[in-house]
Amino acid sequence: MKTEVVEKKTGKKPMKKIISYIVLLLLVFVSALMVVFQVFEYRHDYRELSSFMRERDDLNAEWGRLLIEQQTFGATAQIGTRAVTQLRMYSPPAAQTVVISLPMTPEDKK
Numbered sequence: 001m002k003t004e005v006v007e008k009k010t011g012k013k014p015m016k017k018i019i020s021y022i023v024l025l026l027l028v029f030v031s032a033l034m035v036v037f038q039v040f041e042y043r044h045d046y047r048e049l050s051s052f053m054r055e056r057d058d059l060n061a062e063w064g065r066l067l068i069e070q071q072t073f074g075a076t077a078q079i080g081t082r083a084v085t086q087l088r089m090y091s092p093p094a095a096q097t098v099v100i101s102l103p104m105t106p107e108d109k110k
Contacts (some may be wrong), residue, residue: 082087
């Protein structure tokens, strides 16, 4: 009788071990899939970040060019204002304007 009881108890242990090994194997497999998914997401996000950084650099360069252009136009207006106020310069009327034309050379006619 004792041998039958021992056999019944040992019969359940191998089944529990197999189920626990299968569960652990599934957990390892799911963990591996999650690692692959996380690496994929990281690479996708890094690629997107790099494109945003390039776009930011391009926009900063364009902003710098626009600032230089704004300063250039501001300087032109300032020069015109100073010419009128300090040097008393003005644009002459049409009656005081003289147009000088150069004689044409044979090379210009072609």
